[in-house]
Amino acid sequence: MPYKISVRGLVHQYYNRHTKETVLALKDISFDVNAGEFVTIVGPSGCGKSTLLSLIAGLRKPSAGEILVDGVAVSGPGVDRGMVFQEFAILPWRTVQQNIGHGLEIQKVSKEKRDSVIARYVEMVGLQGFENKYPYELSGGMKQRVAVARTLAANPKVVLMDEPLAALDAQTRVTLREEILRISLEAACTILFVTHSVDEAVFLGDRVVILSRHPGEVKEIVTIPSSREERRYPSIHENQRFEEIKHHVFQSIRQEVEMADETTMRVE
Ligand SMILES: Nc1ncnc2c1ncn2[C@@H]1O[C@H](COP(=O)(O)OP(=O)(O)OP(=O)(O)O)[C@@H](O)[C@H]1O
Ligand SMILES: [Mg+2]
Known part of the structure; x- marks a missing residue:
């Protein structure tokens, strides 16, 4: 709940x-x-x-x-409570998938479960093929998508x-608004x-x-x-x-x- x-x-x-x-x-x-x-x-x-x-x-x-x-x-x-900040808040020394899985790691979720959640969120925010990239290799929009996925993947109540x-x-914004709306449901x-x-x-x-x-x-x-x-x-x-x-x-x-x-x- x-x-x-x-x-x-x-x-x-x-x-x-x-x-x-x-x-x-x-x-x-x-x-x-x-x-x-x-x-x-x-x-x-x-x-x-x-x-x-x-x-x-x-x-x-x-x-x-x-x-x-x-x-x-x-x-x-x-x-x-999970938070997505005004400035990009992802860990520069972790890859896309390591960033998305970070919250689950803290919660001591098994690797198997973590990998399946990570795969789901990578797909949800359209970052397939970038799983092993580091933040410096990503565009601003991609970094922000990682930040959103990272927060939601931890399954917070708030x-x-x-x-x-x-x-x-503008285009990425509209796409991500629809994504966020769908994820929120x-x-x-x-x-x-x-x-x-x-x-x-x-x-x-x-x-x-x-x-x-x-x-x-x-x-x-x-x-x-x-x-x-x-x-x-x-x-x-x-x-x-x-x-x-x-x-x-x-x-x-x-x-x-x-x-x-x-x-x-x-x-x-
Ligand atoms: N760390 C701080 N120390 C002192 N004053 C601060 C600090 N952070 C924010 N303020 C002041 O508090 C007020 C509110 O700031 P805040 O960042 O919450 O506004 P905001 O609505 O998020 O603005 P924006 O839309 O530009 O992001 C502002 O007057 C700001 O100057
Ligand atoms: Mg502000």
């Missing part, structure tokens, strides 16, 4: 030891992600999306508030993805997915959480009316309702970007 995530009154402040300044990154965030749900997070650059994910992953401790995963307060990282497709070319996991792309957020999510400008607060949560099974490119663009929701989300974020103080936030 996948796990439910509850975020309650989360506040996060960074402290810079050199300048002795504090930056309030997140201001009172509360929302739930139901077990097995796919929730996407959008918001202006610098609003605290990566911070939020790293807190749920247990990589940082919040200044206030709490995060419950399957009813248990997060106090550090755990194998129940998958946290921070713009995993941002560095990819097969794998028993709860997914929280950060993206800059409104199209991606609305295509993938059961719900879209829109964060306000820095310091981040939940501005709005939009429910996507169609089921994940029904969504395909390019036919999704012919769906009037999908286009209307995209427009709404886009306007909502744009309002935040326009209202932002440019001295405290990067605007892309």
Whole structure:
């Protein structure tokens, strides 16, 4: 069974030891992600999306508030939560198949079982023939596919993805969105997915959480009316309702970007 995530009154402040300044990154965030749900997070650059994910992953401790995963307060990282980072996060000294099998190795899964899972994921992300290559021999898109496969292969209850497709070319991006959607229906996991792309957020999510400008607060949560099974490119663009929701989300974020103080936030 996948796990439910509850975020309650989360506040996060960074402290810079050199300048002795504090930056309030997140201001009172509360929302739930139901077990097995796919929730996407959008918001202006610098609003605290990566911070939020790293807190749920247990990589940082919040200044206030709490995060419950399957009813248990997060106090550090755990194998129940897999994370795909904004920057490529694969081990440079391991081949494609060794990277994909890494999580299973940590979980002490037998070599036989590991090999069959690795083969399945290599195929799923289209890296057949590259199993024995090292990251330096791969393109950016291939590396990111390894990162996605590596996280999913470990079969986590919760998958946290921070713009995993941002560095990819448009065609690979669309293909991988469809892959991720399909995998999300097969794998028993709860997914929280950060993206800059409104199209991606609305295509993938059961719900879209829109964060306000820095310091981040939940501005709005939009429910996507169609089921994940029904969504395909390019036919999704012919769906009037999908286009209307995209427009709404886009306007909502744009309002935040326009209202932002440019001295405290990067605007892309
Ligand atoms: N390690 C850090 N130390 C101090 N401030 C930080 C640190 N990391 C992030 N911040 C600040 O916290 C705020 C939120 O940053 P965060 O990286 O979470 O934003 P984001 O929404 O992920 O942005 P982007 O869309 O550009 O990835 C920003 O104002 C940023 O400058
Ligand atoms: Mg970020």
